[in-house]
Amino acid sequence: MKNSFRQSMTWLHTWAGLLLGWVAYAIFVTGTASYFRPEITRWMQPEVAGHGTPIDAARLAARALEERAATAPRWFADLPDERTRRLLLLWQPAAGRFQNESLDPATGAKSTARPSMGGEFFYRFHFQLLLPHPWGRYTAGLVALALFVALLTGIVAHRRFFADLFLFRPGRIALRSWLDFHNVAGVLTLPFFLMISYSALVIFHNLYLPWSAKLLPPEKPAVTAQASPSSPTAWIAPAPLDPMIDEAARRWGTAHSIHRIEASDRGTARATVIFTRSELDSVSLRGRDQLKFDGVTGKLLDDRRLSATDGPGRSVHGIFYGLHLARFAGPLLRSLLFCLGLLGTALIASGLVMWTLKRRPKLATAGAGGRFAFWLVERLNVTAIAGLFVAIAALFWANRLLPVDLPSRLEREILCFLVAWAAMLVHACARRTPAAWREQLLLAAALFILLPGLDALTAGQHLAAAGRTFDLAYLGIETFFVVLGASLAIAAGKVARRVTSEGEAREGGARSASTLHANAADSAAPSSPQEVTS
Amino acid sequence: MSWLAFALAYAGVALFALAMKAHQNTHRALFGHAADSRQCRAFRCGGTALLLAAALAATHAFGWQVGLVAWCAMLTASGFTLTQLLAYAPRFTFAPAGGLLVSALLVSIFS
Secondary structure (H helix, E strand, O other): OOOOHHHHHHHHHHHHHHHHHHHHHHHHHHHHHHOOHHHHHHHHOOOOOOOOOHHHHHHHHHHHHHHHOOOOOEEEEEOOOOOOOOEEEEEEOOOOOOEEEEEOOOOOOEOOOOOOOOHHHHHHHHHHOOOOHHHHHHHHHHHHHHHHHHHHHHHHHOHHHHOOOOOOOOOOOHHHHHHHHHHHHHHHOHHHHHHHHHHHHHHOHHHHOOOHHHHOOOOOOOOOOOOOOOOOOOOOOOOOOHHHHHHHHHHHOOOOOEEEEEEEOOOOOOOEEEEEEOOOOOOOOOOOEEEEEEOOOOOEEEEEEHHHHOOHHHHHHHHHHHHHHOOOOOHHHHHHHHHHHHHHHHHHHHHHHHHHHHHHHHHHHOOHHHHHHHHHHHHHHHHHHHHHHHHHHHHHHHHHHOOOOOOOHHHHHHHHHHHHHHHHHHHHHHOOHHHHHHHHHHHHHHHHHHHHHHHHHHOHHHHHHHHHOOOHHHHHHHHHHHHHHHHHHHHHHHHHHHHHOHHHHHOOOHHHOOOOOOOHHHOOOOOOOOOOOO | OHHHHHHHHHHHHHHHHHOOHHHHHHHHHHHOOOOOHHHHHHHHHHHHHHHHHHHHHHHHHHOHHHHHHHHHHHHHHHHHHHHHHHHHOHHHOOHHHHHHHHHHHHHHHHO
8 A cells, every 4th residue: 555645646656657658658749740730741742832822812712612512501711821831622512521622722723732641640640549539539638637647646756856946967877867857857847738738638628528518507698500501492692702801801911811711501591601810819719800791692790709709618718729739829939839849758758768767676576477567668668759750750751752643642651650660669579678779769860860861852843942932841840850860869879878888877876865756666776777778 | 029038037047046955066166155045035036036027028029828828938948958058068057148138138129
C-alpha cells in the first residue's frame, strides 16, 4: 500500500505517465506539427502555386458551384487565405451524400496537386490516431485525462521543482540530468500543459459527457428546424452570390476576410447564405463575424459576432477551443507555441526514459515477468520516441518519391508512415538498447537532413519558384527539416557519448542524493550511475 | 513591442533566479558574494515589476486576449532560455538581459 499522500501521487504520476505516455508523445508530436498544418500541406502539395485574395476565390467558388451543383440545396465553400492555399467546395445534392472537390485557388480549375493529406494527416492523427470513428477520439480523450492527472500528481511528486527552478545540471549522472530536465521543462510548460490537456477535454465535451446536454438547460433558444435536404416542391431561384460577396468585401476588406460561405435551403423560400470571417483578433473560436443574407432576395439580414448571443457555457467552450487551436496566433506567437509543443514533447520523452533509468538498478533482483516488462518498455520507448521521427520522415520521403499518378496515392503515403514505424519496432526488438537508440535517431536525422536535397531532385522547379517568390512557408519548412535533423543527430551523439563515458558520469553522484525525487526507487541511483541507454 | 515583452520577461526571470538559493553560485561569480536577504527581496520585487511590465508590453502588442497568451508563452520561453544559459554559459546569463532590454527599447522607440 502507498502509505503517504505523496507516495500515492508519485505512484499515479509514474503509471499514468508510463501507460499512456507513448500515445501522449505521438499526440504531442503530431499536435505540435499541426500548428503549421497549412504550411506542411504547402510543402506536401508543391504544385499549388498561388492563392489570390479570398474575395476572388469566393467568386471562383460561386461560379464553380453553380456549374457543378446548381440545384443542390446546400453549398459550402472553404476559401484560401495567406496561409491556406486551398479552395474546397462541398455540396449536398437533393438526394444523396455530400460531395467535395478541391480547386486550384488561383485559377478555379480542378486541382492538379498530387493527392496527399499534407498537414491534415498530423491534425487528424492528433485526435483520431487513425482509428475508426469514435475510438480515436475516446483514446485521445483518455490520454488528455491521463496527461491532466499526470500534471497534477506531478506537482506533488516533483514538489522540489520550485526550489530548483531554472536549474539544469547536465552531464553529471544520467538520471540527475534527466530529472533536472523533467522538472524544469515540467514547471515551465505547466501553464501550457494545463491549458492544452484541459482544453482537449473541453473540445469534445459532447462526446465524453453526452449526458450533460440532456441535464443542463439549453443556453440558446431552439434553432428553427433545419430543413431536411429533400427536394423542394417548386424551385425558387436563389439570389446570385456575387452581390453578397461584394457586400462582404465592402465590410471586411480583401485581406483578412471571408473564410467560409454556406448556402442552406437553396430553392426554397427559407434560403439563407451565411458568410463567416476568418478569426484573428480574438482568442475564442466564437469571436468571428458573420453576415447572414436572405437567399432569395439577397438582402442582408444580420451582421454580428458569433459570440454575441452566447451564454457562459458556450463562451467558455469557445475560448478553450480557440486556445487549443491557436488560430489567433500570428507567425511569431505561433512559432513560440510550436517551441512550447516541442518542449512538452521532450518532457514526456524524458519521463518515459526516466522510468527505465530508475528501474535498471533493481533489474538484477527482478523476476522474469519484471525483466520482460522492462525489456518491453525499453523497446516501446525507442520505437515511440525515436521511431516516430523515422516514420514521419518516411511520410515526407514517400510524398516526394511516390509517382504523382499512382492509384490511391494518398493512402499509400500513410502506409509508408505505418510500415516505417513498424520496421522501427522490429529494429528496436532486434538490437541492444543503446544501439537501437543511436541507429534510429541517426536514421531519422539523415532522412530529415537529406529532405531538402530530395526535394531539389524531385520537385526542383517548385523549390526554385518558392525561392524566387521568397515563399516563407516552403523555405521555412525546408530549414526546419535540417534543424530537426541536426538536433536528432546531436541527440544520437549524446546517447553514444553517455554509453562510453561511465567514469566521468560517476563523479558528482553523491550531491544529488538528497534531491532526487520520489522514494525508495531513487536510493540506488546515485551510487550506481545509470546511462540513458546501457 | 513583442520583442520588448520578451526582453522584459527574460530580465524578470533572470532577476528571480538571482534571488534563488539554487543559483547563489552564479550570484557569487557575478558579485563576489552570495545575495543577502535584503538583496533577494530587491531582486524579487524587481523581477515582479519586470514581469508585469512584460505583460503590459505583450497586451500592448497583441491586444489583451492574445497578449495574455503570448505573455505566458514568453515566460516559458525566457525561463527555458535562462535555464540553458545558466547550465552551459553561466557567465553570459545576465549580460543578455541588459542587451536585450536596450535593443528592445531602441527598436520600440524607433519603429
